[in-house]
Amino acid sequence: MLNYRTPDLTLQAVEAALREMRGVDGELVIVDNASGDGSFEALTSAASANGWTEGGRVRVIQSKRNGGFGAGNNVGIRSGLSSGARPDYVYILNSDAFPDTGAIDALLAHLRSTPATGIAGSFIHGPDGAAHVTAFRFPSVAGEFEEAAGTGVISRLLAKSVVPLGIPDKTCPVDWLAGASLMIRAEVLDDIGLFDEGFFLYFDETDLCSRAALKGWQTVYVRESSVTHIGSASTGMRSWRRTPQYWFDSRMRYFVKSRGASYAALATLAHIAGAMIYRLRRLVSGKPRRDPPHFLRDLVSHALRTAYRGVLRFFRRGDVGPLTRKHSLETGDESDAATS
Numbered sequence: 001m002l003n004y005r006t007p008d009l010t011l012q013a014v015e016a017a018l019r020e021m022r023g024v025d026g027e028l029v030i031v032d033n034a035s036g037d038g039s040f041e042a043l044t045s046a047a048s049a050n051g052w053t054e055g056g057r058v059r060v061i062q063s064k065r066n067g068g069f070g071a072g073n074n075v076g077i078r079s080g081l082s083s084g085a086r087p088d089y090v091y092i093l094n095s096d097a098f099p100d101t102g103a104i105d106a107l108l109a110h111l112r113s114t115p116a117t118g119i120a121g122s123f124i125h126g127p128d129g130a131a132h133v134t135a136f137r138f139p140s141v142a143g144e145f146e147e148a149a150g151t152g153v154i155s156r157l158l159a160k161s162v163v164p165l166g167i168p169d170k171t172c173p174v175d176w177l178a179g180a181s182l183m184i185r186a187e188v189l190d191d192i193g194l195f196d197e198g199f200f201l202y203f204d205e206t207d208l209c210s211r212a213a214l215k216g217w218q219t220v221y222v223r224e225s226s227v228t229h230i231g232s233a234s235t236g237m238r239s240w241r242r243t244p245q246y247w248f249d250s251r252m253r254y255f256v257k258s259r260g261a262s263y264a265a266l267a268t269l270a271h272i273a274g275a276m277i278y279r280l281r282r283l284v285s286g287k288p289r290r291d292p293p294h295f296l297r298d299l300v301s302h303a304l305r306t307a308y309r310g311v312l313r314f315f316r317r318g319d320v321g322p323l324t325r326k327h328s329l330e331t332g333d334e335s336d337a338a339t340s
Helices: 007-020 039-049 069-079 103-113 141-149 152-157 186-192 204-214 245-259 261-285 295-319 323-331
Strands: 028-032 058-062 089-093 097-099 117-125 172-174 181-185 218-229
Touching: 007 028, 007 039, 007 097, 007 103, 028 039, 028 069, 039 058, 058 069, 069 204, 089 103, 089 186, 103 117, 103 181, 103 218, 117 186, 117 204, 141 152, 141 261, 181 186, 181 218, 186 204, 204 218, 204 245, 245 261, 245 295, 261 295
Parallel strands: 028 058, 117 218
Antiparallel strands: 089 181, 097 218, 117 181, 172 218
16 A cells, blocks of 8 residues: 555555455555655554554555655565565555455455456445446557547547446456556566556556556456545646646656557547547537646647657667767756656
C-alpha cells in the first residue's frame, strides 16, 4: 500500500485490508512515498499503537524519493516478506481503497484456480455504490480517434477499439485494469519485471499488463472481488485545472515503448483529428467542453517537444560528426522519459 500525504486514509485502508487478510498467510507493507509531511512518522506510530507490527504482520517503510506510483510500489515489492521468503502473490491496494467482504479471498482464489491468469483485479465502486470504469482495451490509433471525437456514429463504427470496456457483469479477461486493487502472480513479475519506473503516474499499469500479455499471461477482471474506492485522493485528478506534464510523458512513453515512435505520432495525429471533429460539433450544437483547459494545445506542444528531443538524440549519438558536440553545448542534457 502506497501512501503519499494521505496518512489518515491510508490507516483506514490498512484496517479494511487487515480485516480481509484474516486467514491469509501474508503481510502488509505500507510504503510512504517520500511524503515529507510527517506521514511516515504518523503511520509508524499508529501501526505500533494498534499492535499491527507484532510478528511482522505490518511494516512501514519509506522510499528515498517520490518516483511515482510504480517506483513506490516497487519499493514495497522488493522488500518481500519479513522472513526473507519469496511471496507467491503480490497485492497492490490504493491508500484510498477499501476491500469489501471477501474481496482479497476472491482474487486469491481466482489466481490459484486459473494458472493462465497472471494479474487479477477487482470490481471498483465509489462510497455511494456507483461503479467505476476500471477495465480497458489497450490504447490504439483508432481508440485515440474515437475517444477524442466523442461522436456516436464514430464510436459505433470503432466499437472494437473503444478503450473503456464499461462495467463487465461477470469475471472475464480484459487487456488491462486500473491499479486500485490488483493481485499479481509473483511468477509474472519474475517473467516481465516490476513496474517501469519511467512512468511517474498513469499508464504504468497499462504497461505492466501489456508486458504480461506479450508473455502469454492473462489479465482478468474478477467481478466477485468488490472494493470501495474514493479515487484521486493523492493525485487530485478530479480538480485538475490543466493536465500535468507527467500525464503527457506517460502517454507518450507507453505508445513509443509498446508500438514505436511512428505509431506514437500516428496516435497523436488521430487524437488531434478526433478533437477537431468534436470542436466542430461544439460550434454547431453547443456541446460541453470534455477536456481540461488547453488540453489539445498541450498535447500538440508535448508531441513537438518530444520529436525535437528525438532529433537531438540522433545528433548526439555521433551520426553527424561535429554537430554532436555543438548541439550538446547549446541544449544541455535533456533526458525525456517519454522516449527513452
